[in-house]
Amino acid sequence: MGEEGSEMKCPVCNESTIVEVKLMLDSSLVVMQSCSGCDSRRWIKDGDEVAVEGILEAASRR
Numbered sequence: 091m092g093e094e095g096s097e098m099k100c101p102v103c104n105e106s107t108i109v110e111v112k113l114m115l116d117s118s119l120v121v122m123q124s125c126s127g128c129d130s131r132r133w134i135k136d137g138d139e140v141a142v143e144g145i146l147e148a149a150s151r152r
């Protein structure tokens with residue numbers, strides 16, 4: 091073990107099938123991590139995980 095790679099494991103289903111989508115919202119970099127295994131999603135803004143509600147709110151404020 092002890093593998094540290096760029097592959098991320100899904101915390102839900104423990105699969106290494108995370109797909110990252112990066113986008114800019116309110117001049118902040120937001121990363122959506124989507125698992126192709128269990129379809130769970132995480133949103134990370136400025137390095138912190140945020141609730142999807144906050145992302146949608148920022149997106150609708152334009």
Ligand SMILES: [Zn+2]
Nearest residue numbers: 100103125128
């Ligand atoms: Zn998963």
